[in-house]
Amino acid sequence: MPVSARPRRSVLYIPGCRARALEKARRLAADALIFDLEDAAPPEEKENARTLVADAVSEGGYGARELIVRINGLDTEWGAADLATAAVAGPDAILIPKVESPEMIAAVAAGMSAAPAKTAIWAMMETPRGVLSAAAIAASHPRLVCLVMGTNDLVKELRATHVPGRAPVAAALGHCLLAARAEGLVAIDGVCNAFRDETLLREECEAGRAMGFDGKTLIHPGQIAIANEVFGPSAEALAEAKEQLAAYEATVAKGGGVAVVNGRIVENLHVETARRLLAEAEAIRRLEDGAN
Known part of the structure; x- marks a missing residue:
């Protein structure tokens, strides 16, 4: 399952x-x-x-x-x-x-x-x-x-x-x-x-x-x-996740594979974590909307 x-x-x-x-x-x-x-x-x-x-x-x-x-x-x-x-x-x-x-x-x-x-x-x-x-x-x-x-x-x-x-x-x-x-x-x-x-x-x-x-x-x-x-993911963590994802997608669109955000490398593993956090936040929102 x-x-x-x-x-x-x-x-x-x-x-x-x-x-x-x-x-x-x-x-x-x-x-x-x-x-x-x-x-x-x-x-x-x-x-x-x-x-x-x-x-x-x-x-x-x-x-x-x-x-x-x-x-x-x-x-x-x-x-x-x-x-x-x-x-x-x-x-x-x-x-x-x-x-x-x-x-x-x-x-x-x-x-x-x-x-x-x-x-x-x-x-x-x-x-x-x-x-x-x-x-x-x-x-x-x-x-x-x-x-x-x-x-x-x-x-x-x-x-x-x-x-x-x-x-x-x-x-x-x-x-x-x-x-x-x-x-x-x-x-x-x-x-x-x-x-x-x-x-x-x-x-x-x-x-x-x-x-x-x-x-x-x-x-x-x-x-x-x-x-x-x-x-739950903090507001700071979600903001960072969005920033990392946007930077990475922009880099990939230009043919690159590694982005840099705030002086730190962002690659596949960081993107996976960012997407998981954003999905987690959306799932929490749906649960809280449906719990009331």
Whole structure:
């Protein structure tokens, strides 16, 4: 399944067992919403959450926002029913927790016969075995389009500590990003737990953007604005992209192959980046127009 250019700057987890949260999400500025049947739904609420989420997806009303359902693992008592119900509801994607092998992707794909063709698979990368198998997982199935970092579980499994700069999980972040990009997949960074600490959130978003992640998973609506700002192209970057593209096209029209803008060489690789940024800005504009 080809990966679209749609924005995933802000990817907000919504507890599937909370009807008011599902309703409020229709008015939030997040690019994507993960309706969570796993961690955010306690055992006694699993079946109710499944029904609420399926109804919300079927009813719609979320504009152009991307809708993802995180199911419980197929090795749990709820997973099979979650998958069957989500497939019929037809969200944009089904998110699999704790993916550790290509076989786990294949098992979910096999249970999606009732899902429309648009419904993709997203995979949570949150265990050491999953990270070590990231390349094989990323290449495993045409429906798989996105790797999502589950840094909380990963820190737990590593027996590491949450620290500013996230050094304990830096290798895992980089490894999964490489695996995603090798197969042309989207890669979404893990959450920032200190949802009231805007400075820390901005630092994590800036670091994730610098690494190459497409966006960040969020746990609170108050985090959306910063994620959208940091992971979206800045006005300065867009102005530079337009200048580079114009200079390069003028040079090519004269039979040249390398332009110079502000004392810097502009060649094919810079032009490709410029075009990607401009396409990203246009996709954000379309999403925001369609979300209201």
